[in-house]
Structures are given as C-alpha cells and as structure tokens.
Amino acid sequence: MPTPLGTRRRMRAAHDGRLLEPILAAYPGFCAQSRSYIFLAPPSFSCQTLRLCLPSVGSLLGMILRPLGTIIAFALVFAPGCGHAPALPAGPAMPVVSVSQPIRRDVVDYIDYTGRTDSPNSVDIRPRVTGYLTKMPFTEGSDVKAGELLFEVDVRPYQAQLDQAEGQLKLAKARLKLAQADNALAKETSKTPGAVSVQDLNKYEASEEEAMAAVDAATANLETFRLNRQFCEVTSPIDGMVSRYYFTLGNLVNQDQTLLTTVVSLDPMYAYFDVDERTLLRIRNAINEGKLFPKEQGEIAIMMGLQGEDGYPHEGVVNFINNKVDPNTGTLTLRGMFKNPKPASGVRLLSPGFFVRVRIPLGEPHPALLVTDRAVGTDQGLKFLYVVDAQNKVQYRRVTLGALQEDGLRVIATGLEPDDWVVISGLQQIRPRIEVTPDRLPMPIPVAEAAAAAESDAAEHGAAAKTPAPAQPPAKPAATEDDKPTAPPADKPVDGKPGPAAADTAPAAQNSDGTAGTDKR
Numbered sequence: 001m002p003t004p005l006g007t008r009r010r011m012r013a014a015h016d017g018r019l020l021e022p023i024l025a026a027y028p029g030f031c032a033q034s035r036s037y038i039f040l041a042p043p044s045f046s047c048q049t050l051r052l053c054l055p056s057v058g059s060l061l062g063m064i065l066r067p068l069g070t071i072i073a074f075a076l077v078f079a080p081g082c083g084h085a086p087a088l089p090a091g092p093a094m095p096v097v098s099v100s101q102p103i104r105r106d107v108v109d110y111i112d113y114t115g116r117t118d119s120p121n122s123v124d125i126r127p128r129v130t131g132y133l134t135k136m137p138f139t140e141g142s143d144v145k146a147g148e149l150l151f152e153v154d155v156r157p158y159q160a161q162l163d164q165a166e167g168q169l170k171l172a173k174a175r176l177k178l179a180q181a182d183n184a185l186a187k188e189t190s191k192t193p194g195a196v197s198v199q200d201l202n203k204y205e206a207s208e209e210e211a212m213a214a215v216d217a218a219t220a221n222l223e224t225f226r227l228n229r230q231f232c233e234v235t236s237p238i239d240g241m242v243s244r245y246y247f248t249l250g251n252l253v254n255q256d257q258t259l260l261t262t263v264v265s266l267d268p269m270y271a272y273f274d275v276d277e278r279t280l281l282r283i284r285n286a287i288n289e290g291k292l293f294p295k296e297q298g299e300i301a302i303m304m305g306l307q308g309e310d311g312y313p314h315e316g317v318v319n320f321i322n323n324k325v326d327p328n329t330g331t332l333t334l335r336g337m338f339k340n341p342k343p344a345s346g347v348r349l350l351s352p353g354f355f356v357r358v359r360i361p362l363g364e365p366h367p368a369l370l371v372t373d374r375a376v377g378t379d380q381g382l383k384f385l386y387v388v389d390a391q392n393k394v395q396y397r398r399v400t401l402g403a404l405q406e407d408g409l410r411v412i413a414t415g416l417e418p419d420d421w422v423v424i425s426g427l428q429q430i431r432p433r434i435e436v437t438p439d440r441l442p443m444p445i446p447v448a449e450a451a452a453a454a455e456s457d458a459a460e461h462g463a464a465a466k467t468p469a470p471a472q473p474p475a476k477p478a479a480t481e482d483d484k485p486t487a488p489p490a491d492k493p494v495d496g497k498p499g500p501a502a503a504d505t506a507p508a509a510q511n512s513d514g515t516a517g518t519d520k521r
Contacts, residue, residue, distance in 0.1 A: 041446050080377045082089055095429050099388050099421040100443040103368040107411055112405055115336075117354040121238045121361040128231035129153055131254045133247060140244045143342075144236045144263060151234035151260055155254065156233055162225040169218035176211035183208040193363035239323030240265040249505050269340040270349040271316070273358045274331035282362065292364040296495065297343035302336050305357040306349075311406050312359045314338050372444050376401065385416060386423035386430060386439045394423065396432040408446025 135152035138144060183204040190196040208435070236242065243262040247253060253260065275283075283300070299319055303312035316338035325332045336358060340350040376399070377384050385397045399419075402411025421438060423430065430436060 028487055030260050041072050047342070047411070068413075085110070089276050094392075094435055094437045095426065096439055097394075097423050097430060098425045098441050099438045100371075100441050101421060101422050102371050102412065102416055102418060103409060104367060104418055106365040107368045107370070107403070107405065108365050111279050111360050111362060112403075113273040113275065113358045113360070115271050117352055117356055118230055118270045118272055119240070119266065119352040120268060120270055120500060121240065121265040123237055123263045125233055125234060125260045126256055127151070127153055127253045127258055127260065128255055129158065129228050131157065131232065131253065133249050133251050133253060136245060136249060138242055139240070142242060144240065144242045146236055148236050148238050150236055150242065153232040153234070153309050155229060155232040158225065158229045160223070160343060162229045164224035165218065165225040169215065169222050172211065172214040172218040176208070176215050179204075179208040179211035233252050234260065235262050237415055238263060238265055264351065264352055266348050266352075267342070268337050268342045269352075271336040271338060271356050273334055273336070273356075274326075274329065275360075276331050277325060278326075279360075280332050283360065286363055301361065303359045303361070304338055305359070306335065308357060312357065318360075360395060369412045369418060370443075371404065371412060371416070372446060373404060373408060373410045373422055374446075375427075376410060377427055383414075386427060386432075387416075388421045388423060388436060391435070392438060393435050394430050394432055408448070409443075479499055 008423050062315050131153035133151055134154050136150070137152075138148065139148050144150070186196050186204040188199055190201055240263045243264075246259055246261055267430045287300075300318040302316055302318055304314040304316060305312040306314075318334050319337045320335035322333040338350065340348050342348045371385070375385060377386070383399055383401050385399050387395045387397050389395050399415030400413040402413045421440065422443075424441070424444065
C-alpha cells in the first residue's frame with residue numbers, strides 16, 4: 001500500500017533535520033538536548049529567545065535545495081551560550097535634583113496696581129480781554145506764586161475807556177446834584193399856596209430820581225471798564241509750575257479763547273488707579289472686620305513706586321473713592337495723595353503724568369510659607385510644586401499662590417507643608433512618582449543671589465582693571481640686505497636634515513601594513 005503524501009513529507013523533513021543536526025551542532029547556540037537553536041537579540045532589545053524547530057528548518061531547506069541535488073551548509077553568527085540570556089545593561093542613573101524646605105516668616109498681604117500721577121490744580125491761562133501781548137515777564141518752566149504777572153495785553157484802549165467812564169460818572173453826579181437842588185427849591189416854594197403846581201413837583205422829584213439812577217449806571221459802567229483794565233494783566237491764580245509760551249509778544253489774543261500757557265500745582269501730588277470689584281469688596285470686608293484700619297474717615301494707607309525704583313518707598317493715603325463702578329471695565333477709580341516737597345537745593349521728584357506702581361496692604365502681618373518663584377510650575381493655568389517624599393519619589397502638589405515679596409520669594413497660600421522638600425531646579429527632567437536623588441540645599445533668595453552675582457562681577461572687573469598690561473618688547477630695527485639670511489642650497493642638508501629638494505623627493509612614509517601613512521593629528 002503506498003505511503004500517503006503527508007506522511008512522506010513529514011518523514012522527509014525529519015530526515016533532513018537529522019542530517020542538519022551535526023552541522024548546526026558545530027555552531028554556538030545550538031542545544032542538542034532540546035533540538036532547538038537559541039537566537040539572542042542584540043543588547044539594545046529586551047532579552048528573548050527565538051527557537052527554530054529543526055524539523056521545520058529541515059523541511060524548508062529540503063524543499064529549496066533538493067532540486068539542486070546538494071545541501072549547502074550556511075554559517076550563522078549568534079551570541080554564545082546554550083539557553084542562557086545575557087546580563088541586562090545597567091539602567092539609567094536616578095536624576096539628581098535640588099530640593100529645599102520653604103521659608104516660614106511673617107508677611108503682609110497686598111495687591112499691586114498701576115496708575116498715573118496728576119496735579120490737584122491745573123489751570124489753562126487764557127486772556128479775559130482781546131488785544132495784543134506787550135509783556136511776558138515770567139520764565140518758562142519756573143515756579144510761580146498766586147497773583148504773579150504772566151502776560152500783559154495792551155492797556156491803552158482799556159485805559160481810555162476807563163477814563164471815559166470816570167468822566168461819565170462825574171457828569172451823572174453833577175446832574176444829580178442839580179436835580180436835587182431843583183427838587184428842594186420846588187418843595188420849598190410849594191409851601192406858598194398856588195406857587196407851584198403838583199405836576200411840577202412831580203417832575204422835579206422824578207428828575208432827581210433819574211439823576212440818581214444815571215449815577216448808579218455810570219458807576220457800574222466805570223467798574224466794568226476798571227475790570228477790563230485789570231484783566232489786561234494776566235496773572236497766575238494758583239501756586240505751581242508754569243509751562244512755556246504758547247504765544248509770544250505782539251500776537252493778537254482773543255478774550256476767553258486763546259490759550260497762553262498752563263500752570264499746575266505740584267505739592268501734594270495725586271495718583272489715580274482703578275481697582276477691580278473683587279479686590280474692592282475684599283478691602284471693604286477687611287475694613288468691616290477690623291483687619292484694615294483707615295487712618296482717617298475714608299483714608300487707607302498705600303505705597304507707591306516710580307520707574308527704576310526698587311520697592312515702594314513713597315507713602316500716602318487714599319483720599320477719594322469714586323461713587324460708581326464703570327460697567328464697561330468693572331473697575332472703580334481710586335485716588336492716592338502723596339507729599340511732593342521741594343528740597344532746599346533741588347527739584348520736586350513727582351510731576352503730573354508719571355507712570356507709577358501702587359501697592360495696597362491688606363490686613364496685619366501673618367505667618368506664611370515662601371518658596372523661590374522659579375520652583376512654581378504651570379499646568380493649564382493651574383500652579384503646582386514638585387515635592388520629594390520620604391521614599392525620594394516626586395509628588396505633584398497643586399498650590400494657591402500669594403503675593404510676590406520684594407526679595408523674590410513667592411507666598412504659598414495653600415497646598416504646602418513646612419517640612420516638605422520642594423524641588424527648586426530641574427523641573428523639566430522629572431515627572432510625578434519617579435525616584436530621584438535629592439540634593440538638599442537652603443531655599444535660594446533671588447535678590448540675594450543677584451546681589452552676590454553683581455558683587456562677584458564687580459570684583460572681577462576691579463581685579464582686571466588693577467592688573468597691569470604686559471610690557472611690549474622693543475621694536476627691532478629693519479633688516480638690511482646684508483642682514484637677511486640666505487637660504488641653503490636645495491640639496492644641501494641643514495642641521496643634519498635633508499634640504500627642501502631632498503624632502504620633496506623622499507619616499508612617503510608607510511604604515512606597518514604597507515599602506516600610505518596619514519597625519520593622525
């Protein structure tokens with residue numbers, strides 16, 4: 001009975017496998033006991049074994065090589081050993097991070113805003129009469145007193161009108177005097193029956209009253225012309241600093257229209273800033289709870305800093321709070337008042353229009369935890385810290401930030417304990433729950449670090465400035481034709497070395513293997 005095709009194929013594969021077994025046994029990695037071949041992955045991969053069953057290999061090779069009539073032995077390079085995995089490479093070292101415990105001290109909560117300074121009194125100087133400028137006795141940009149003369153308009157037309165008004169008043173008074181005399185005479189004559197009619201008496205009395213009214217009108221007219229004459233002298237209504245000349249001598253200025261200059265007062269100085277509703281409610285609640293006490297009714301202590309200044313050295317009070325919140329911005333305007341004295345030999349520090357920083361303290365000092373600001377991370381708008389626990393594993397802590405202090409430390413309101421070790425550097429190299437090697441250091445203070453760096457730079461620059469420059473060697477005289485060295489012959493050796501021509505014709509150096517040598521520098 002013929003053997004089935006499937007059985008013949010399995011027998012042939014087994015026979016081919018037995019033929020290959022002596023050949024494969026000569027290679028390292030073949031395990032004769034398990035009749036399998038172990039393939040070890042390179043070290044860059046995870047250690048694993050790939051077993052190729054010999055019957056399958058023999059069947060495959062028999063199908064490929066049988067038509068050729070021979071079996072070709074092939075060499076495979078594998079890692080030595082029989083069923084033993086190589087040692088795993090050492091894992092990466094744990095990252096070293098700097099950690100510090102938070103600083104605990106008393107701080108005062110505050111809120112910072114920006115604003116602009118403004119003058120309590122600002123006046124636009126305009127003429128009150130029309131005419132031509134004849135005098136400008138003040139100095140541009142100088143301090144002036146109230147009532148000090150700034151400009152003068154030509155007074156001659158107004159002086160003539162004043163003189164005319166005075167004459168009209170005298171005329172009216174003279175007519176009044178005549179009317180009074182006629183009326184008195186008529187009254188005396190009327191005592192004789194039939195001497196003066198009643199109608200004439202009334203006329204004399206009316207004439208006297210008319211003359212009195214004319215005197216009053218002339219007096220008022222005279223006062224008008226006297227004011228016009230006074231208005232020819234344009235004076236400063238306040239104490240302050242005057243601006244420049246907007247018009248010079250000889251120019252025509254119009255009554256109540258032409259701007260001649262401006263005068264602003266400088267002491268005290270106002271600072272206007274806008275406070276949001278949330279902070280405004282917080283301040284009012286602090287006042288109602290007794291945590292924030294105003295100096296006087298409606299006055300809250302504030303501090304101010306200028307451009308280029310460290311901190312907030314200027315102290316003042318809030319002397320005005322607007323009566324309405326702006327619905328477009330959701331803010332309320334506040335005004336601070338600050339002293340701006342003039343030194344005995346100097347100028348005032350503040351001027352209207354300065355950009356200022358305003359700080360409002362909220363409450364009394366209280367204990368708080370502080371860390372360097374560079375230790376704080378941001379995660380989609382939320383603030384966090386990395387903390388190393390007792391097992392040296394990194395833990396993620398979400399925190400609530402407070403105010404940034406003047407020394408560069410940040411107040412941590414919630415989310416941190418006094419004995420926590422906070423990661424202060426290398427935040428990009430770590431992630432939660434990984435093990436690290438902590439390097440425990442004191443909490444760095446940015447301002448102190450900056451000051452130390454500045455002192456170090458100053459010391460280095462000072463040392464460099466004190467180091468004398470190296471002396472320059474004296475200049476050599478120019479060589480003459482006789483002094484110039486002569487080149488040796490091309491084929492003559494120099495100091496035991498072959499000349500240039502000989503060097504060019506010398507054979508090139510060779511390595512030990514006979515190849516041309518190369519410069520390995």
